[in-house]
Amino acid sequence: MNSQSSSSKWADLAPRVLSAIAMAAIAVAAIWLGGAAYLALIVVVIGLCMWEFARLLQPTPTALPIVMGLAAAVGIFLSSLGPINAPGVVMSPQIAALFVAPVMGAVLANRHRLLFFGYGLLIMLAGLGFLAMGPGPALIWFILIIITSDVAGYFAGRIIGGKKFWPRVSPKKTWSGTIAGWIGALILGLIGMSQGVFTPLEAAFVPLIAFAGQMGDIAQSAIKRMVGVKDSSNLIPGHGGVLDRFDAMIGAAGALVLLAGAGTLIFAG
Template sequence: MTSPNPSSKWSDLAPRVLSAVVMAGVAVLAVALGNPIYLIMISIVIGLCVGELGRLLHPTPPRIYVLLGGLAAIATFLVGYKIAPNSPFGNVIATKSLLLLIPPLLGAGLIKQHKVLFLGYCSLIMLAGLGFVVIGPGDVLIWFLLIIIMSDVAGYFVGRTVGGPKFWPRVSPKKTWSGTIAGWVGALLIGLIGAGFGVFTPTEAMFAPLIAFAGQMGDIAESAIKRKVNVKDSSQLIPGHGGVLDRFDAMIGASAVLLLLTGAAWLMISTG
């Protein structure tokens, strides 16, 4: 009987390291360059994610997912263009935000299979794009990405080392409860450190595990889609590491939930 290779459980370490490096690099570059370069970068990422989702669910003809990706990038840019810094959330709750509905609705009409699946996940991607628009380039963006990166790193190493019961074996057989909880703890640690630097309030820092959980669910959701269509990677855009959607799936879930939390806080302040 052949014994399992101990290194096999670390086989996806390289893609995760690359993800962390790419996200950190994008964040630092975005903060350094500011708008409109930041907005252009986010729009391109969102467009690529929507395009890759369309490719997963409707691989031919290519013009369909290229069209959807292009529309997603344009819609994200137009919604984020000239947002006043003093009330970003108030500005995006406006008529032009309806542009974000075009890619999911059009895609659900164009693709022939998995229409509801495309509509739901594409809407999540567009909501995440709006979340990045609201965050904007700055300290909050850096710490937001650090929360997601720490959640992923802590979850990965603790899950692979400690093991234990699986979190959702049918969808993501490698994820364990130990790694999932470790990700929440790591996120809370980063949130509290950020509060110490004055980036968050202590109350806001307590929501870091929720942001981490949303990121974990974003990862699982994309994994479920790839399993449904029996595809390993969302694309081969990044040689040896898959597609942009593979690298930013956690960010999509986390950004969407952060937007909802920001919106709730804004409404409370506005109506209070």
């Protein structure tokens, strides 16, 4: 009994690792090539995330998820064509393009309209964040922070176990895994500081990026639990859908964009 329980605990590890390797290879190739390859990766990922998100909230046969996914992909592409904003300009065409898919969902959906707009906009802001970080060191460190937090949380949660973090929303997540994710991110931040990548203050804030990623994961889990599904789709073996794999990065990247925008407004004033 214990042997079966132990083996089932790790049953998803093999497909999860193999899928992660494949995704990492694609990401590394796109980042290495940069330019159009990197832009294509971000456009496809954000488009698929929006499509999956819309399918969760609007599961009945409808064209809305496809249209929203295409609108999201086009919006990210348009936002890459020039400066996002000029000094003194509140709304530019690039900024307006980010709102098309979320507004479309809020207007055309027959339920969950506020969620369509709010989480849809977070997906678009995350796409903007990926473009801003670009295929360079900032993006590499960002990805390492999220992966380190996720891996540390995954193994600590299954080895240590203990009290659940938020059982009504995400029954598999434990406090041990959550805290291990923060510690893993902090260690990575300290390593970055020792290499001159982060200042001491930035290194201290690295766990907050991990926390935003964890909250992105929690938010997506809450949406899936609300609509009664396990995965956002079955596109990725061992991970479910694209949104299941990128939910943490969407939370963290979206939070970074919002914080950067707030900081710009504060210092501009």
